[in-house]
Amino acid sequence: MLIQLPASFVRATLDREGAAATGWLAGLPAAAELLMTRWGCQPDGEATHGGVGIVIPVRRSGEPTVLKLSPQHPGNAREPDALAAWNGHGAVRLLERDDEHGAMLLEQAHRTTLTQVDSDDEVAQAAGGLHRLLTIPAPPRMPRLQDQADAWEQQLHHDRHELAHHLTAPAVDAALATIRDLGRAQPGLLVHGDYHARNILAADRAPWLAIDPKGLVGDPAYDAGTLVKARAWQIHDRGDLRRAVHRFLDAFTEAACLDRARARRWAQLHAVQAAFGGRRRGFRVARTGPQRDQVVRFAEQLAHLLTDPGR
DSSP: OOOOOOHHHHHHHHHHHGGGGHHHHHHHHHHHHHHHHHTTEEEOSOOEEOSSOEEEEEEETTEEEEEEEOOOOTTTTTHHHHHHHHTTSSBOOEEEEEGGGTEEEEEOOOSOBGGGOOOHHHHHHHHHHHHHHHOOBOOTTOOBGGGGHHHHHHHHHHHHHHSOOOOOHHHHHHHHHHIIIIISSOOSEEEOSSOSGGGEEEOSSSSEEEOOOOOEEEOGGGGHHHHHHHHHHHHTTSSOHHHHHHHHHHHHHHHHTOOHHHHHHHHHHHHHHHHHHHHHHOOSSOSSHHHHHHHHHHHHHHHHHHHSOOO
């Protein structure tokens, strides 16, 4: 019996990829069956999905695992390379891979994510301790963040002049300075690239394990950007956002053994890019309309408060 694709996954994939994804979606159940047979797996529950890939619970030799399949895209092509480099230290273990199908057989973690922990300090400390394990020399032939610096700078110059926005000149200038000072010469360390609390799952053999890396080479402090941005959105209505964000950044960088100033600067750049990017194309949670505008305003607010070192 072929795997049933979640309707929400089909809609999200078509919305993101357009008609080009129709053939991939049509062939996905058969591809999953083929890989389960090849890797000696049996289905063990309903398929779920994240933002891009579909995840099918399976068992192999009685052990719970998951089969993940994703559309082939430069943004996720290095995920298996990163997982192989970590070899289970801080991230789920990669058991099998088939790059032709964009498929991996992975260790199964729990569905509980770090977003479900209420305490900001606990989230920051857990994410920081885990990130320290993930900071290792990068394997060869991984894409380098510094190679994106020129494109980042060009896009910011274009956006500040061509888009209607509420970012102050000091905020945009600070983002450009980060690209100039940190972006073009980065260390050869493995960077997750999409490090936020939804990509950190509870597990049996460790309290938390990372999933869904982009697999990049560069400054590990870069990962503070996605983590701080996502957590700030989760807590933005609790009161003093400035105080909460800077406290979170303090706790994370201390636990991760990262330079606090570098992490703040990367997070500020992420927020500026998110504010402009939201005006250009919307967000996954809201492509258009009032909700998109609300997220853009939040990203601008976050960019402004991170422009201040907070000391």
